[in-house]
């Protein structure tokens with residue numbers, strides 16, 4: 001794709017006219033029988049799937065107020081229609097948030113409401129038939145659960161809640177998506193999404209220590225399974241494996257090194273990501289979170305810090321306390337057991353950005369900012385951090401802290417257009433369990449609004465570096481950037497910027 | 511009483527009955543359905559008073575709608591505001607016995623009919639002419655707008671085009687509905703066209719998208735305090751599960767209950 | 768189930784069994800991707816396989832680049848170079864040619 005063809009695109013603010021069925025299809029690969037059974041779902045689509053699905057809808061809406069209220073309350077005002085990056089990128093009307101919800105809502109109306117039972121045509125109620133199920137599978141896997149639509153809905157309707165519920169219902173009838181479900185199997189067995197066993201992890205970390213020492217002369221450690229450490233660091237396993245993630249991991253290690261706070265990774269809980277959220281399954285999500293609880297107890301740490309991973313931070317910040325009692329304020333025996341062990345002087349869990357920011361505030365870190373002078377940096381707010389969490393316990397802290405950390409390490413920072421950042425940030429296009437090669441076409445198209453904002457920043461402000469704090473965003477951008485005529489290496493971890501500029505104390509100096 | 515008066519009288523009670531039972535049912539249902547996870551949407555308030563402010567801004571100013579679409583906000587907000595004003599304007603008819611002074615001074619509120627119609631026509635136009643909104647609209651979405659336009663238009667024709675029905679009859683009929691001392695209603699078609707859709711909308715309120723009224727107060731995205739790290743928020747069903755099953759941390763799973 | 772030279776592969780073209788791998792399979796796979804396997808490619812594939820034998824897991828990209836730097840020189844020990852060899856990613860495409868399972872996760 002050449003520069004010219006990009007300029008011919010409408011800007012990210014322009015709304016495309018509908019192109020019906022432009023993204024019709026079979027959806028991503030389905031999970032195999034073994035994968036489904038591992039998670040306790042039926043292996044294959046059950047025979048009486050319609051009945052099972054209807055029952056599951058009834059159960060879900062009785063357990064989740066969000067689902068019940070959102071199904072009832074949409075007034076079809078349509079202001080969310082142009083807020084979804086997948087709609088903006090594909091023009092398929094079923095990717096408009098309200099239309100996506102309507103796939104669910106029409107079935108709900110048909111089977112659960114008076115109007116839908118007796119006047120289906122009038123209120124757009126539809127039977128849950130094979131065609132509808134196909135649409136569910138296809139279009140609920142074209143939603144990254146980024147919640148941008150929810151920010152703009154006057155009633156607060158969050159399509160992500162609906163798409164999580166829909167995936168939960170599909171799993172209950174034996175129709176699951178391969179990518180997240182296979183990964184969830186691995187995390188339950190091995191402890192991380194990659195399926196990276198402990199020896200490989202240990203070896204990789206040792207390799208990194210060697211590399212850092214060679215480069216900097218400082219003996220920065222990446223400890224694994226060290227009991228009684230102050231901090232348990234839980235980070236997405238992509239940080240151990242992929243580029244550019246791994247430079248972020250090196251950044252965390254350097255910050256810990258400078259802070260003097262003892263820390264450890266855990267081979268048992270070597271994953272912060274929790275795809276249980278993407279498939280809307282409370283128990284599976286809890287299972288993943290329990291591994292971290294166990295690691296924290298076993299390693300007898302005082303604090304839990306979470307690395308750069310968007311949805312993981314939402315799960316950690318918003319859900320861990322609920323799921324596992326990892327947080328504070330619990331009064332039940334179960335959560336107290338952990339909460340008594342953790343140091344209540346710090347927020348539990350804490351984000352790595354909060355940890356670093358705090359050190360910067362207290363003047364504990366020094367930087368040679370000129371090391372980043374070849375960069376003009378912009379920051380991509382990852383959806384789940386931006387719209388589903390907080391940092392620093394100050395209002396809008398999740399927008400402020402990462403930017404402050406970047407500015408502490410870089411001289412040149414410039415935000416993208418304000419309609420595309422902070423709570424209005426555009427998804428990278430690969431979140432919510434869609435970061436899989438079989439959805440690459442969708443991923444490229446869904447990245448369009450973000451890419452256009454970036455293009456404008458490049459043209460107006462010379463931005464050449466895109467920093468993020470999410471493993472999915474980083475992988476997604478590395479992949480799609482070239483499609484929009486960018487250098488795939490312009491995407492970096494925020495802690496890579498920290499890593500490049502931080503001044504390390506050598507052992508001889510201490 | 512004439513048949514038509516009996517019909518409308520019964521229709522009124524029927525609608526109010528559905529309204530009250532249906533709405534209570536819905537509110538109780540929302541109330542009783544747990545919100546198992548903290549899902550406030552950014553910009554999320556960190557305190558209770560923040561939540562209060564947020565909801566107030568949404569309910570009175572339609573703050574999010576303003577952020578999302580200025581035109582829709584203009585149409586939607588003027589329509590809803592006019593609706594409230596016109597509601598007060600109509601109280602005088604229903605007030606039993608001596609009428610408080612304030613209600614006698616509501617006469618100028620009748621001009622709210624203009625922004626009402628303006629907003630409704632705008633919303634209808636948007637539904638018809640914006641392809642995205644047309645796509646998501648079901649027949650009932652048009653019908654509802656048309657019904658309210660009918661209410662507004664018939665009201666305006668009576669008020670501003672000198673088609674007043676016998677106001678004494680109106681007053682007696684309306685007051686009679688409240689005091690159970692039923693009386694004849696004016697039989698002008700325009701009056702009937704005014705009240706029929708009103709009663710109808712009251713009836714369908716709890717079984718239609720008009721539920722966005724109570725819904726907004728129950729949306730966890732808007733009404734939750736963003737303090738998940740500080741307070742343990744757990745639903746009854748999850749707590750029950752936790753109690754029934756002792757967590758087996760060695761195998762890291764719930765022991766069978 | 769699809770097959771390559773009689774050996775079963777999954778829907779994404781990865782061998783189901785590591786032991787089914789053969790040089791011919793790597794050649795067929797790379798041909799389908801329009802790549803001619805050079806000595807450099809083979810260095811990568813061989814390293815992936817020997818690492819996998821030891822750890823039952825593919826090496827992290829950083830580990831791979833360092834190993835390649837040792838073998839082929841520092842100018843080639845970086846991910847840009849590896850991507851030029853394997854445009855779909857040294858980890859994903861490399862593992863496929865090497866008969867190893869696809870690395871999953873946020874990568």
Ligand code: SF4
Nearest residue numbers: 074075077078080153
């Ligand atoms: S903005 Fe909210 S209420 Fe309006 S159509 Fe979208 S989901 Fe429905």
Ligand code: SF4
Nearest residue numbers: 084143144146147149
């Ligand atoms: S949650 Fe995000 S991806 Fe899903 S419909 Fe809303 S805007 Fe689109």
